Amino acid sequence: MHSIPLFPSPSDLVLMVFGQSHPGNSGDTKETSGATRAAKFNPVNSNFYECADPLPDSSGGGGSFLTLLGHQYASVSNKPWGRLIIVPGIANGTSAAEWIGTTRLQDKVITPYEELVTKGWNPAQFAGVWVQGSSDVNSAVSPETYKANWCSILGAIREAEIDMPIFIGRSTHCRLGEGGELHLLSRTNRVTRLKSQTAIHDALANLPDEEDGTYPGPNYDFIGSGARHDSCHFSTWGMQVAAEVTLQHMLDHVGSVLPVTPAFAIILNSDYADNGAKTLRNVIPINAGCSQFRVGFEQNTGTGGRAIANASIMPRSSGASGSSSPIRITFNGGQNGATLSNSARLWSDVIESELSPGEYLVSFDQASGQNMRGRQRTTGGHGVYKASSQLAMQQCGSGFTQVSATATIAVAEVQAW
DSSP: OOOBOOOOOTTOEEEEEEESSTTSTTBSSOOOSOOTTEEEEETTTTEEEESOSSOTTOOSSSBOHHHHHHHHHHTOSSOSSSOEEEEEEEOTTOOGGGGSSSSHHIIIIIHHHHHHHHHTOOGGGEEEEEEOBHHHHHTTOOHHHHHHHHHHHHHHHHHTTOOOOEEEEEBOOOOTTTTSSGGGSOHHHHHHHHHHHHHHHHHHHHOOOGGGTEEEEEEGGGSOGGGBTTSSSBOHHHHHHHHHHHHHHHHHTBTTTBOOOOOOBEEEEEEEOOSSOEEEEEEEEEOSOEEEEEEEEOOOSSSOOEEEEEEEEEEGGGTTTTSSOOEEEOBTTTBSEEEEOSSSOEEOOOEEEEEOSEEEEEEEEEOTTOOEEEEEOSSSOOOEEEETTOOEEEEETTEEEESOTTOOOOEEEEEEO
């Protein structure tokens, strides 16, 4: 499988899934086609790949529900993130204790995290899922011991300055090595096995602590033996269900535990220009508070070379006169302006500043005699207008109606996190 180039985007969510074999290449079938808007990272060679089986750095010859998770996310209509990047950290058959005091946690969680941050992903874009438990059931580990082992694992992650939220899944169902299901065991062995499974299942349910940045994760134990091809690992149907449960759990936590990518964007499609330099303002909805953002400018036609300068953002409640101090938007490492082309979006620098949810004005100067094209993609009537005349375009059912031929639009996207 060939690697693919992948560069950081503030709209990505990086999902690190670590534990034993259930999320690994232990499934009954493989998904060999790649998924759009999803990718996987191989911690061994630091390369990215299409979201297709087999997962990298994971033993087993089958498929993974994490691949199906990527495919299912690609079909979500209102995606909360631009891309889902999956980082598998699987070690088949390992107990929780085997993640302590060895290189396993370093190799499968800490080092991949540090590499991706070095590549440019923001720590706020990461989340983890712990999927482990059946090996401890087989060993009849006590709930107290399991909790102590998890505290050691979490302590090592936090000591490495990894503050990502971690969802603790419940994954204790595995009858592999017992000859099949419970009816094949003696009464005594059945009772012993169920007591051990219940103890670890309940221990996992009691581990999450919001103060430690840990939260209840997907409950895979509800996926019974009928969806497991070997009385332990997921069948084709079980993989689908495990992916659905994981995806829905993630979507349920968007905006609370997991970051939100603001939905604002415009598609450029209508030319307006005049012969004088002008200041333009876009009304931008920011849907969630953030501490960093960047602004993308774009044109879709012409020969390029459109110059903009003096860009800033301020609350819309300030009014066009700017009663609040505007936040300066820079380019190329602190420059006041930049030049667009007609082939790529022009991104500002990442601006470190707190923004609360609400409507903002993105203001910028456009040089004289230059055309730009714009139509807002989102609904809600957010428009664009020119200072100081306030002449504008307004939204209607069929798109935008021209109010003034002197109004132009250039902001294409705002990403905040």
